[in-house]
Amino acid sequence: MKSAAAHTIHTMISWLLKAVWIAGTILVLLALQPLLQSGAIIDPYWFRILLLMGINVTLAVSLNLINGFCGQFSIAHAGFMAVGAYTSSYFTLHALYTPVRNLSFAQQATWMIGALLVGAVTAGIAGFIVGIPSLRLRGDYLAIATLGFGEIIRVAILNIEEVGGASGLSDIPPLSSFFWIWLIALMTIALSRNLLVSSHGRAVLAVREDEIAAEALGVPTTKYKVIVFAFSSALAGMAGVLAAHLDLSIYPSSFTFLRSIEIIVMVILGGLGSTTGAVLGAALVTLLPEGLRYVPAFTVRGYVVEMQAWRMVIYSLLLIVLMLTRPRGLLGGMEWSWHGLSRIGGRWFRGRPSDRNLPPEEQGEGDLL
Amino acid sequence: MSFLQVDNLVTRYGAITALQGVSLRVEEGEIVTLIGANGAGKTTLLRTLSGILRPATGAITFRGENITPWQTDRIVRAGIVQSPEGRLVFRGMSVRENLQLGAYTRRDRDEIAKDMGHVFELFPRLKERLNQSAGTLSGGEQQMLAIGRALMSRPKLLMLDEPSLGLAPLLVREIFRIVEEINREGVTVLLVEQNARQALAIAHRGYVLQTGQVVMEDTAAALAQNEVVRKAYLGG
Numbered sequence: 001m002k003s004a005a006a007h008t009i010h011t012m013i014s015w016l017l018k019a020v021w022i023a024g025t026i027l028v029l030l031a032l033q034p035l036l037q038s039g040a041i042i043d044p045y046w047f048r049i050l051l052l053m054g055i056n057v058t059l060a061v062s063l064n065l066i067n068g069f070c071g072q073f074s075i076a077h078a079g080f081m082a083v084g085a086y087t088s089s090y091f092t093l094h095a096l097y098t099p100v101r102n103l104s105f106a107q108q109a110t111w112m113i114g115a116l117l118v119g120a121v122t123a124g125i126a127g128f129i130v131g132i133p134s135l136r137l138r139g140d141y142l143a144i145a146t147l148g149f150g151e152i153i154r155v156a157i158l159n160i161e162e163v164g165g166a167s168g169l170s171d172i173p174p175l176s177s178f179f180w181i182w183l184i185a186l187m188t189i190a191l192s193r194n195l196l197v198s199s200h201g202r203a204v205l206a207v208r209e210d211e212i213a214a215e216a217l218g219v220p221t222t223k224y225k226v227i228v229f230a231f232s233s234a235l236a237g238m239a240g241v242l243a244a245h246l247d248l249s250i251y252p253s254s255f256t257f258l259r260s261i262e263i264i265v266m267v268i269l270g271g272l273g274s275t276t277g278a279v280l281g282a283a284l285v286t287l288l289p290e291g292l293r294y295v296p297a298f299t300v301r302g303y304v305v306e307m308q309a310w311r312m313v314i315y316s317l318l319l320i321v322l323m324l325t326r327p328r329g330l331l332g333g334m335e336w337s338w339h340g341l342s343r344i345g346g347r348w349f350r351g352r353p354s355d356r357n358l359p360p361e362e363q364g365e366g367d368l369l
Numbered sequence: 370m371s372f373l374q375v376d377n378l379v380t381r382y383g384a385i386t387a388l389q390g391v392s393l394r395v396e397e398g399e400i401v402t403l404i405g406a407n408g409a410g411k412t413t414l415l416r417t418l419s420g421i422l423r424p425a426t427g428a429i430t431f432r433g434e435n436i437t438p439w440q441t442d443r444i445v446r447a448g449i450v451q452s453p454e455g456r457l458v459f460r461g462m463s464v465r466e467n468l469q470l471g472a473y474t475r476r477d478r479d480e481i482a483k484d485m486g487h488v489f490e491l492f493p494r495l496k497e498r499l500n501q502s503a504g505t506l507s508g509g510e511q512q513m514l515a516i517g518r519a520l521m522s523r524p525k526l527l528m529l530d531e532p533s534l535g536l537a538p539l540l541v542r543e544i545f546r547i548v549e550e551i552n553r554e555g556v557t558v559l560l561v562e563q564n565a566r567q568a569l570a571i572a573h574r575g576y577v578l579q580t581g582q583v584v585m586e587d588t589a590a591a592l593a594q595n596e597v598v599r600k601a602y603l604g605g
Contacts, residue, residue, distance in 0.1 A: 199469070206459050206470050213457035215421050217522065218445030218474040 025186060033179045047178070051246060053286040054181035055239050060266040060282035061188045061275055062235035067264070068273035069196065070228045071208030072135060073143045077236050078259035079150035082252070083126045084119030084237025085244035086163055089172045091118045092245070100173045112175045116184070116241050123237020124230045126153065131229035135222065150257055158252040168251035169244075176245035184238050191235075192275045193335075204228055208273075265315060269322060271329030276336040281329070288314070370433050372397040372557060373418075373449075373526055378427035380410075380417045387413040389581040390427070395526065400548070400558040402568040402589065404602055405578035411561040412454050414578070415528050418559075419451050420444045431526070446474045448525030454561075455534065456511040458518070460504030464495055467503050467514055471521025481521070488517040491547055509540040516547070526557045533564040545571050565602035569593040577602075 036047055063077050092115050100108060134145040163169055195201045206214040207221045215221050244250045262285065270281030288311065295307040307314070326332060371394035380388040387410045395401045405411050416422040418429060420441040429437045436444055459467050468488060472481045489496040492513040498506060503514055512532055519527055529548065533541040541564065549571050552558050562568035569575055569589045577585035577598060585592065592598050 199473075202462075202466055202470055203473060205462060206473075209459035209461055210457045212421065213453055213459065214470070215441055216419055216451050216453050216457075217471055217518065218442035218450070219470070220440065220442050 026183065029179045029182055029186075033177060036178060049286060049290055051176075051178060051181050053283055054178075054185040055243050055246075056263075056266060056282035056286050057185040057279050058181075058188045058239040058242070059236055059263045060270070060278040061185075061192050062232045062239070063263050064267050064273065064275060064278040065192060065195070065235075066229050066232040067267055068278070069192075069201070069208060070204050070225060072225055072229065073139065074146040074229065074232075075143050075257060075260045075264065076130060076146035076150035076153075077232075077263045078255040078257065079130075079153035080123040080127055080233035080236040081240035081243070081259070082153055082157060082250075082255035083233075084123040084240030085250050085255070086157055086169070086240075087122040087237075088115040088119035088241040089169050089244045089250060090163060091115060092173050092175065093169065093171070096173050100175060108175060111173070112180055112245070115175060115245060116180075116238050119237040119241035120234040121237075123240065124234030126237075127230040127233025128226065130233075131226040135225040135229060147257055147260075150260055154252050154255050157255075166252060168249060168254075170249035172244055172248045172250070174245060174248055176242045181242050181246070184242060188235050188238075189275060189279065196275075200224075265319065268329055269319070271331035271334065274329070274331040274335055276334070277329055277331035280331065285315075288318075370430065371395065372399075372432060373559070374428075374430040375414075375418070376428045376430070378414070378417060378429065379425045380413050380422055381425050382413075386425075387581055388417065388424070388427075391578070391581070391583055393576050393583060393586070395557060395559055397557055398552075398555065399574060400552050400560060400572045402560040402562055402565075402572035402575045403578055404562055404565040404568060404575060404592075404598075406563070406601075408580075409578040410581040411578055412530055413581075415451050415453075415530050415559075415561055418444075418449065418528065442474055445522050445524075448523075449528065450519045450522045450524040450526075451528035451530060452515045452519040452532065454530035456508065456515050458503040458506075458511050458514050461502060463500050463502055464498050464506070464514060465500060467518050468495075468521050471518035472523075474522055480523075484521055484523060488520055491520075491550065492517055509536055509544070512536060512540075512544060513547075516544075516551075520551065520556075524556060526559060527551065528559045528561070530561045531563060532560075533562060533567060541567055565598070566593075 036042060036050070039047070042050070059077060059081065063074070066072050066074050092111065096111055100111075103111070130146070130149045134142060134149060137145050157163060158166055195204070203214070203219045204224055206217075206219055207224050211221050266281035266285045267278050268281070269284060270277030270279070289308065292307040292311055292314070297304055297306045299305070322329070373395040375391060375393050378388050378391045379386065391410070391414060393401075393403075403411055403414065413422065417424050420436075420439055420443075424437065427437070428435060431444075431447060431449060434447070436447065436449075439447070459470065462470075468485055469481075472484070475481055494510055495513055495517055498510065503511065506514060516527075516529065516532065519529075532544050532548070536544065545567050548558060548560065552571075560568055560572060569592055572589040575587065575589045575592045576583050577592070585595070585598065587595065593603070
């Protein structure tokens, strides 16, 4: 047994390590920002895609918390993104008078953090309010209820003249940047992974695995569902804040359920219940329409076919093929880890069989391959 | 006042009344068995006692306290836990994680580790399968895991819902032997069973449940000799 003093020192070191990690991440992101923005490494077009990808990573990883880990299928993510986008934009439009280019970095950071907090708190509260009645439902019923709530949020915004109705809000201060977008994305990934290894994470997974059994052991299942839902909504709200302060104008039509479906596609494509999968799915879904731009247009019986216009068809085909060949998504609940990587290496050398030979329900728990 | 006392419990699923005024008692240190056919209300009764279902009327008293309105986590903390019907283990999680979840309501790490060691003494096979995912265990091992997981909350009253369901006769005897051992260590047991012969063999007292009502109550030995019970539940 460890002595109390040794335990304290151990805790202090682990905190110190965490602080070093966080500080290091911030410094790297700060250094990358001017480098990438200058156009020296990637052109502005790909830089913009990198920004959209960061926002999508936050959305997909946060949706995976509720849909993947907690097992409660929600189709309302775009609604909570809208709440974050609108409340924070309303806040910065009405409280920030100085043009952003005249602000110092510290001032910009303060405003950005303020906007992120406003967006996260309001979207979190919205998630809490929507979650309490709808999380009593299960499966398809829950999906339909959240779909409805997502649309209610959008239609409500559409009818509030104060936030521009159908014409939306414009001239939002350009506070968002590569640094903030990827800081929040990395923070979301870190929170998601830390949750999973905690005892609360185990309880959340237990709710997904078997609600009755979890309940019987004293796990307050409803409480967990509502908390995870609100937390996931708050993170979606932050993604909304970043998107609004990047695009500088927002419209209710950007937050229809089609946007929610797009986020679900990212999560399912990557593998429901895998943070790594959600990141991968977000990257793929962001890149796919861009990649299609490079497919030259061709003519079939006199009709010009541009692949870009067919991207929804390609999404659907991709999903169908994936569901047929890898029903649990690309990663199927597995996570990236150094440990897993070293095991793959070991397998190559020794030629051990992979777990592909197991029946599907026994595959892919734990580390990547 | 009894250890556990149930008075006139009525539980409904919408329009269907599954428990029509059930009263029973369990004394400290006993094994009490509840026998009855499918749909008699056995599982409903255990779920109501656990706080998963809410009774319409009636009272549940545990060690002198009225626990009827309590939430499940509080009931588990007070010392009542159930191992649910159908070996509801968390299939995607390892044996270790399943057991850790059994101790969800506890924070005393050292004691939890000690209790996990004790579960391995009772079920050595679980120790061999520690990092295996629960879905890959055999039916008997899953039942052992479900019981072990329930023990991890350090219960005073352990409620078992059909632990023999779908198991080979040899394994059923093994499971019942371990239930007796758990009882000898001081845990009171409420055992719900369709396998009336085995259940009455290890129980002190028993109740017969029929369409949501207690129709008979006696010592286990007397019930095993009872003509009606023999015909209906012991195959003549």
